[in-house]
Amino acid sequence: MKSTRLKFLTILFSFGLFFASDAQQDPHYTHWRFNKLSYNPAFAGYGNKHCVSAVARRMWLSFNDESALYNTESVKPTNELTRGIGPETNTITYGGILYGLDKRGDDGIKDHSINGMFMYSGDNIAYEKNTYLKIGLAGNYEFSSGSSIRIGANYTSLSKALNGRKLRAHDPDDPLIPTANVSQSVGTVDVGLYYTNPNLNDLWVGLSSTHLNTAQFTFANFNVTTARHAYLMAGMKFNDFLGNPLLTFDPAVLVKTGIRNSPVTPQVDLNAMVTYNNMFSGGLNLRGQLTGMDATCIMLGYYPPLTNMGINNSSGAGTTLRVGYSYDITMNRVRKVSDGSHEIQINVCFPITIPVAPVRKKHNTIYLNPNPELKAQNPKNL
Numbered sequence: 001m002k003s004t005r006l007k008f009l010t011i012l013f014s015f016g017l018f019f020a021s022d023a024q025q026d027p028h029y030t031h032w033r034f035n036k037l038s039y040n041p042a043f044a045g046y047g048n049k050h051c052v053s054a055v056a057r058r059m060w061l062s063f064n065d066e067s068a069l070y071n072t073e074s075v076k077p078t079n080e081l082t083r084g085i086g087p088e089t090n091t092i093t094y095g096g097i098l099y100g101l102d103k104r105g106d107d108g109i110k111d112h113s114i115n116g117m118f119m120y121s122g123d124n125i126a127y128e129k130n131t132y133l134k135i136g137l138a139g140n141y142e143f144s145s146g147s148s149i150r151i152g153a154n155y156t157s158l159s160k161a162l163n164g165r166k167l168r169a170h171d172p173d174d175p176l177i178p179t180a181n182v183s184q185s186v187g188t189v190d191v192g193l194y195y196t197n198p199n200l201n202d203l204w205v206g207l208s209s210t211h212l213n214t215a216q217f218t219f220a221n222f223n224v225t226t227a228r229h230a231y232l233m234a235g236m237k238f239n240d241f242l243g244n245p246l247l248t249f250d251p252a253v254l255v256k257t258g259i260r261n262s263p264v265t266p267q268v269d270l271n272a273m274v275t276y277n278n279m280f281s282g283g284l285n286l287r288g289q290l291t292g293m294d295a296t297c298i299m300l301g302y303y304p305p306l307t308n309m310g311i312n313n314s315s316g317a318g319t320t321l322r323v324g325y326s327y328d329i330t331m332n333r334v335r336k337v338s339d340g341s342h343e344i345q346i347n348v349c350f351p352i353t354i355p356v357a358p359v360r361k362k363h364n365t366i367y368l369n370p371n372p373e374l375k376a377q378n379p380k381n382l
Helices: 002-019 067-071 333-337 372-377
Strands: 050-058 088-101 112-125 128-142 148-163 181-197 203-210 216-218 223-225 228-235 247-259 267-276 280-289 292-302 320-330 341-350
Touching: 112 148, 128 181, 181 216, 267 292, 320 333
Parallel strands: none
Antiparallel strands: 050 088, 050 341, 088 112, 112 128, 128 148, 148 181, 181 203, 203 228, 216 223, 228 247, 247 267, 267 280, 280 292, 292 320, 320 341
């Protein structure tokens, strides 16, 4: 019964997601609040720093393809006959300030700036591989009150590949199911807005859309069209949590949905993190939709106090470093064949100060001559 169920899930997972006429699901992360650039290009250069973030996610462990067992006389699965087909995602992002101006001239911080971003992500789902390459720009305008608005856009090169040799079709002669490797790349555009207000408990709100222009993958006998996605995220920070000056409480929410002609049920992430002494953090992330819960996620974070390396997590000034881990407890029907999901996230942000070239003072050559009459002719050293 278990092998039959696994075979059914494998077929559903491998074929259903890929051959939908209007399907493209962006990767999702439990550490989404620490990986905003994957969703919103406007976040690039936030804090007037250069930030690099890396995420490795392994979803639905023990979700294996055991269909090869049906072609052998083996009864017990072996490593040679089974293969994990749960989603695997590896992502690295960079965002940094390219040019800035301190228009007010009051604190040396760039009130207006132009920022750049880059992202690489490899998202594997069973025998399907999706590769994302993004490059974009963002602009920041800070108001006199301290609040700021950011707007950004990026170009996405999306490559999709499917290993047809691994597929086992119910009808081997079905012309829609490839029997060899197929792949193609298309280009789409993402846009986003990001607003912050330090006067309202460090409020931040982001609104973005990916694959704004739909693009179509055209293979031999079928087409796959990318779907627009919309993301709304927001959060705040409360100091002196529970009356303890060493504790901070950071609630946040992410709403994500597809934009199609037919209704799409939004998925919501509710996140709450508590940080102790700017060093240790822990919390929960609840992910679900109207049809039920998808996962309950346990999150842990560590901010190493490596002051000898110039890392200052306590004040947020200078270089900051965060290491995070999460474990997702599967709550939907996949839990019958899943051991949960693991995710590791590393984030480092650092300022780059371009030194100003010293002004060289030019002297008249007559001052090389000790003759006082020559010096008297040019008393201002011009």
